Structures are given as C-alpha cells and as structure tokens.
Amino acid sequence: MSQGEGQGRGATSVLDAPTGVVGRTRPRHGPRVTVAQLLAAQLEDSQAPTTRMRATDLATRIPGARAGSGPLPVADPPTSPAPRRGAHRAAAPAPPAPARRTPAPRPSPTPDRPAPAHRVPAPAARPTPAPTAIPSPVTPSASPESPPTGTRTRRREGRRSDTAVTSMVVLVPAHDEEAGIADTVEGLLAQETPEWLEMVGIVVVADNCTDRTVEIASRYPVTVIETSGNTEKKAGALNEGWRRAARDADLVLTMDADTVLGPGCAAAMAxxxxxxxALGAVCARYWAAEGRGLAWRLQRLEYSRYDDLRELRSWRVSVASGAAAMYRRAALDEVAAHRAAGPWDGTSLIEDYALTLDLKTAGWTVGAARGAHVLTHPPRTFRELWVQRLRWGRGGMDECLKRGWTPATRRDIGAYGLFVLSVFFRVLFLTMIVLMITHAIPFRYALIGLIPLGVMWLERVTSMWRLPGRTWRDVTLVAVLVVEDLYGFFLEFCAVVAAWRCLFARRQAW
Known part of the structure; x- marks a missing residue:
C-alpha cells in the first residue's frame, strides 16, 4: 500500500501546530487539565466546531481504582514539576481545575448520536520538520540506534532533564469499529498528563472501513486517516499512521479500537x-470489558490469572500486547531501519509479538506498567474465540520458526516444549482412565494424590477472588473445577491445531 492511498480527515489542530514543540522549556507549575479540555480549546481558537466529551467511569471495573478518586496514582520523579495543561498553547487562558475530578457517567454511545452541524476541515499540508535529537527526559550517553553486536541489555543513559518535554502520538487502527470507536476516543480525550508529557495528536486509521467508523470518529478533535487497498491488516494500518503522523513523536501509543484506557493509563506507561x-516498549494490564455469556466469563477469569502471572514475573512479559502498548521513537526507528514499510511486520499474523521479538533482538526490553489499566472486549462466542486463538497460536509459532533459537525466542520456544509435554501427559492420563474402565480395573485412591488438586483449586480461588465485579456465577465456575478444566482442554486443542497448521499448512489466514 502506498503512502498516499490514505486520506486525512477530521480536525488536526494539534498536529498542524508550528514546529518547535519538542524540547522547549515549560513553566514548572500549572493546573492539571484533561486532553479533552485543551484540544477543545484549540478548536475554539480556530473557530472549528467541537463536541464536548465525558469520560467513561471505569473505577468500579478496574482493580486498584476507587470510584470518584480520579486517575490512578502515578509517582512522578522528585525533579518533575507540577502538573500542567497537556497540549494547550501558552496564549490560551487556563481555567483552574478542581483538586479532585469525578467523571460524570455517560450513557453508552450509539452509532446514532447526532452529528455537529459542520465537519471539521482537513488540515492544510505543511512542510515536514527536520529530524531533531530525541528530547526524552533522559539524555542517552550513546546512540541506541547502533548497539554493539551481541549486546542484549540497553546501555545506561545519562541523568534526566528537568525541562525537556516528551511528545506522544496515539495510533488507533480501526476496521469497521463503529460500535466502539466513540468509547475508545473519549477514553483518550479524558487522559491527564503530567507537566513533562504532551499528547500532541490522536490518529484514527480507518482501514478499509465499510461502516460508519469514519463518520463517528470525525466528530471528535482527532485526525482520521482513511486507507483503502491495504492487504497487511492491522500492521499495514499502523505503519501508515506512523509514517504520516507519528515519526517525529518521542513516544507512540498504539491501541485497539475496541479498547478503553483507564484513568491515568497513558501517563503510567510514559x-x-x-x-x-532499557525499556523499548511497555504495555498496559488488560481486563475484560462488560459482557455476558459463558465464553466471556471464562475469558474474564483467564485474563485475571494472566495478570497474576505478570505480577509474579515482576511485570516482565513475552509480548507487548497490542491492546495498548507504548514505544520509544528510538526503538521504532531502529526496527524500521531494517524494514521499508515500517516497524510493524505486515507478513506476521500477530504483529505485536513480531515487533516485540524485533525489539528484543535489537537489545531492548519490554514490560508491563503496573499502574496502567485498560478494558478490552474479548470474543463473544466460542467460535470467535476459536478463530482468535488459532491466529495467536499459529502466529507465535511461525515467528519462532522464522527466527530460530535466539536469545529473543529461546524462552518462548522452551514454553512451547513444556506445552508439548503437558499435552502428552494429559493424553496419557486419559488413555489410562479409558483402559481401566474398559478392562474393569478397580480404582484406588491415595490421599497424597489429592495434594496437587487442592493446590490447583486454591490457586484458582485466590485468583478469582481478586477479580473486580465477581458474582456468584464466577465463584461457582471456579469451585466446581470441571468447567474450567473443559475450557483448558478447548484452549489446548486450539494450540495443537495451530501447531499442526504451522508445521504442515503453508497458507496463513487472519
């Protein structure tokens, strides 16, 4: 897909501002305001119509947050000045913000919400600014673009600057997401940023959309880029948005169009x-959004247990999840130097995992931000879940086979080996049970054999107990064990089919 196939739409006042934002000195004190307020103020300056947004209150659905308590606490470094207006120009008046802000609940958005009287005009073309030095809060002692051969740990960087401003651009690839794009954009507009962080743009990449995604997204003060003829799915949309709107940003936040950021999520990742x-990328902790049905409830429990695993691993992760991940510009530039289209691999079924392996190969590390929470919509039916897990399993195995045994892949290859052993012993156990039944061999029980079962049950109960919004149905699913065991069989069968297709099927399917 060529770079000119997309067409920018919507208001782009923040991206169309004169250059010179990055690296300038900011006042050390100022009120904390939301991105929604400052972007709306900019649009009023340019006499463009705006829509007033209200953030979705996620405090009751995200662990670690309390209703009405505002954003999750993010510890600023001792040298960081007070909060400020994230992206407002100095000339605009800054109204004082209250000490505590309680987001007003809003009804669930529908595609039929009234549109403003006028469309926000597309931005006029402006010359591309010349590349500048990376104005991150820390000054690197050596260029991260050229690490020594064989080096896996990123070098220590110098002491951080107190006045440098870090710019951030958000990329939201969306394909026929009219049902959830409004929630996603409003969650971004409600984000609050510290004084040293500036959200300079929100870019919705409408990829081959046939519904009202473009129409709904254009109602907000964001940039809308339309693509057509893209054959590289999400990776192609991300590369298009990165080339056209995010190459000069110090940080790039990518997220799915069916995901909503929790309070303070962007600031926590930054x-x-x-x-x-040493971090090249950091992802958020994701939880299942509100839903219904057995498939949703089982995935909700699964996400909670995976979050426990991340905590046990000191927030180290195998993949910077595409639900919400933030990258350094230096890390993306280093990967893009070896791929003409951009940092994301369009030939991979799971572009977030492929980029994670590329970052690890270049010497960067990845992790999860403890204070960053998002709500994402899992598959609604077992059929949709089957398609998703086949793609995840096939894509992960393809990437490991493509790269071979390397420092970046050996942990994941080892995990696949343990999975093979687990499946082998499970099949062996079931075979033994069948033979005992068919040959009328009496069963004998030993109390010591119940110890592993008790440990497994205790682990599931404690994990479920930390699940936000748990109900008696969740308690019942965990207590009886059988339903979750059958769900485990389902996931293992998905992985076995994915491995078979990886080894013997040439064609990859999204």
Missing amino acids: DELRERP
Whole structure:
C-alpha cells in the first residue's frame, strides 16, 4: 500500500501546530487539565466546531481504582514539576481545575448520536520538520540506534532533564469499529498528563472501513486517516499512521479500537519508560470489558490469572500486547531501519509479538506498567474465540520458526516444549482412565494424590477472588473445577491445531 492511498480527515489542530514543540522549556507549575479540555480549546481558537466529551467511569471495573478518586496514582520523579495543561498553547487562558475530578457517567454511545452541524476541515499540508535529537527526559550517553553486536541489555543513559518535554502520538487502527470507536476516543480525550508529557495528536486509521467508523470518529478533535487497498491488516494500518503522523513523536501509543484506557493509563506507561531507560516498549494490564455469556466469563477469569502471572514475573512479559502498548521513537526507528514499510511486520499474523521479538533482538526490553489499566472486549462466542486463538497460536509459532533459537525466542520456544509435554501427559492420563474402565480395573485412591488438586483449586480461588465485579456465577465456575478444566482442554486443542497448521499448512489466514 502506498503512502498516499490514505486520506486525512477530521480536525488536526494539534498536529498542524508550528514546529518547535519538542524540547522547549515549560513553566514548572500549572493546573492539571484533561486532553479533552485543551484540544477543545484549540478548536475554539480556530473557530472549528467541537463536541464536548465525558469520560467513561471505569473505577468500579478496574482493580486498584476507587470510584470518584480520579486517575490512578502515578509517582512522578522528585525533579518533575507540577502538573500542567497537556497540549494547550501558552496564549490560551487556563481555567483552574478542581483538586479532585469525578467523571460524570455517560450513557453508552450509539452509532446514532447526532452529528455537529459542520465537519471539521482537513488540515492544510505543511512542510515536514527536520529530524531533531530525541528530547526524552533522559539524555542517552550513546546512540541506541547502533548497539554493539551481541549486546542484549540497553546501555545506561545519562541523568534526566528537568525541562525537556516528551511528545506522544496515539495510533488507533480501526476496521469497521463503529460500535466502539466513540468509547475508545473519549477514553483518550479524558487522559491527564503530567507537566513533562504532551499528547500532541490522536490518529484514527480507518482501514478499509465499510461502516460508519469514519463518520463517528470525525466528530471528535482527532485526525482520521482513511486507507483503502491495504492487504497487511492491522500492521499495514499502523505503519501508515506512523509514517504520516507519528515519526517525529518521542513516544507512540498504539491501541485497539475496541479498547478503553483507564484513568491515568497513558501517563503510567510514559512514566515507566521514563524511569527505565532499557525499556523499548511497555504495555498496559488488560481486563475484560462488560459482557455476558459463558465464553466471556471464562475469558474474564483467564485474563485475571494472566495478570497474576505478570505480577509474579515482576511485570516482565513475552509480548507487548497490542491492546495498548507504548514505544520509544528510538526503538521504532531502529526496527524500521531494517524494514521499508515500517516497524510493524505486515507478513506476521500477530504483529505485536513480531515487533516485540524485533525489539528484543535489537537489545531492548519490554514490560508491563503496573499502574496502567485498560478494558478490552474479548470474543463473544466460542467460535470467535476459536478463530482468535488459532491466529495467536499459529502466529507465535511461525515467528519462532522464522527466527530460530535466539536469545529473543529461546524462552518462548522452551514454553512451547513444556506445552508439548503437558499435552502428552494429559493424553496419557486419559488413555489410562479409558483402559481401566474398559478392562474393569478397580480404582484406588491415595490421599497424597489429592495434594496437587487442592493446590490447583486454591490457586484458582485466590485468583478469582481478586477479580473486580465477581458474582456468584464466577465463584461457582471456579469451585466446581470441571468447567474450567473443559475450557483448558478447548484452549489446548486450539494450540495443537495451530501447531499442526504451522508445521504442515503453508497458507496463513487472519
């Protein structure tokens, strides 16, 4: 897909501002305001119509947050000045913000919400600014674009600057997402940023859309880029948005169009990258959004247990999840130097995992931000879940086979080996049970054999107990064990089929 096939739409006042934003000195004190307020103020300056947004209250559905408590606490470094207006120009008046802000609940958005009287005009073309030095809060002692051969740990960077401003652009690839794009954009507009972080643009990449995604997204103060003829799915949409609107940003936040950021999520991820110079990417902790049905309830429990696993691993992750991930510009530039289209691999079924392996190969590390929470919509039926897990399993195995045994893949290859052993012993156990029944061999029980079963049951109960919004149905599913065991069989069968297709089927399917 060529670079000119997309067409920008919607208001782009923040991206169309004069250059010179990055690296300038900011006042050390100022009120904390939301991105929604400052973007709306910019549109009023340019006499463009705006729509007033209200953030969705996620406090009751995200662990670690309380209703009415505002954004999740993000510890600023000792040298960081007070909060400020994220992207407002100095000339605009800054109204004082209250000490505590309680987001007003809003009804679930529908595709039939009234549109404003006028469309926000598309931005006029402006010259591309010349590349500048990376104005991150830390000054690198050596260029990260050229790490020494064989180096896996990123070098220590110098002491951070107190006045440098870090710019951030958000990329939201969307394909026929009219049902959830409004929630996604409103969650972004409600984000609050510290004084050193500036959200300079929100870009919705409408990829081959045939529904009202473009129409709904254009009602907000964001940039809408339409693509047509893209054959590389999500990776192609991300590369298009990165080339056209995010190459000059210090941080790039990517997220799915069916995901909503929790309070303070963007600031928490940026702060994690600020505190740990070796990180090339950081992802959020994702939870299942509100839903119904057995498939949704089982995935909700699965997400909770996976979050426990991340905590046990000290927030180290195997993949920077595409639901919401933030990248350094230096890391993306280093990967893009070896791929003409952009950092994301269009030939991979799971582009987030492929990019994670590329970052690890280049010497960067990846992790999860403890204070960053998002709500994402899991598959609604077992059929949709089957298609998703086949793609995940096939894509992960393809990437490992493509790269072979390397420092970046050996942990994941080892995990696949343990999975093969687990499946083998499970089949062996079931075979033994069948033979005992068919040959009328009496069963004998030993109390010591119940110890592993008790440990497994206790682990599931404790994990379920930390699940936000749990009900008696969740307690029943975990207590009886059988339903979750059958769900485990289902996931293992998906993985076995994915492995078979990876080894013997040439064609990859999304």
